[in-house]
Amino acid sequence: MPRATMSASSYGTNLPMDLLEKLRIDAQKLSVESHPYDVFNFMITAAVLNEWSTKVFKGIGIADETLRAVEKKNFELLPEFMVSWVIDISCLPNKHCGTRRHIMNALRICWDTANARKHYHWFFTNEVNFIGHEPVIDDWYKWAFTSVESDFYIDYARENYGLT
Numbered sequence: 001m002p003r004a005t006m007s008a009s010s011y012g013t014n015l016p017m018d019l020l021e022k023l024r025i026d027a028q029k030l031s032v033e034s035h036p037y038d039v040f041n042f043m044i045t046a047a048v049l050n051e052w053s054t055k056v057f058k059g060i061g062i063a064d065e066t067l068r069a070v071e072k073k074n075f076e077l078l079p080e081f082m083v084s085w086v087i088d089i090s091c092l093p094n095k096h097c098g099t100r101r102h103i104m105n106a107l108r109i110c111w112d113t114a115n116a117r118k119h120y121h122w123f124f125t126n127e128v129n130f131i132g133h134e135p136v137i138d139d140w141y142k143w144a145f146t147s148v149e150s151d152f153y154i155d156y157a158r159e160n161y162g163l164t
Helices: 016-028 036-056 061-072 080-085 099-118 140-145
Strands: 128-132 153-156 159-162
Touching: 016 036, 036 061, 036 099, 061 099, 080 099, 099 128, 099 153, 099 159, 140 159
Parallel strands: none
Antiparallel strands: 128 153, 153 159
């Protein structure tokens, strides 16, 4: 399929597939030593891709169910088969909480990041409490379920998610 030509208003992203390709490129820039700008770009692209997909595919079950789940912040509304998309659960802070819960948190991290920046407010206005190269361990739960590996960490809803 030929690539769409870039217009002044689209920056080369006319379809969700274009944003998915940008997300892949953004993801290649991520590592333990990631610059915060690269992390930010990845999260904004992921949030916009999710939003575009729910609009482009409106009326199709998974798109409607995902939008409803994210808006209501209820992971139980996510389709069960989404669990199969996460191949390696060893990266999850607490594997026993259910993969859909962590999928929801990942989507919310991206949405909250995009909305916080868009509306010019940041911490303590959503559930992102910390972003940095070392996790904040300030309770027993985090002590038990936070990785000790070098990483770029995001404390979301009192859980430390490692970027890698």
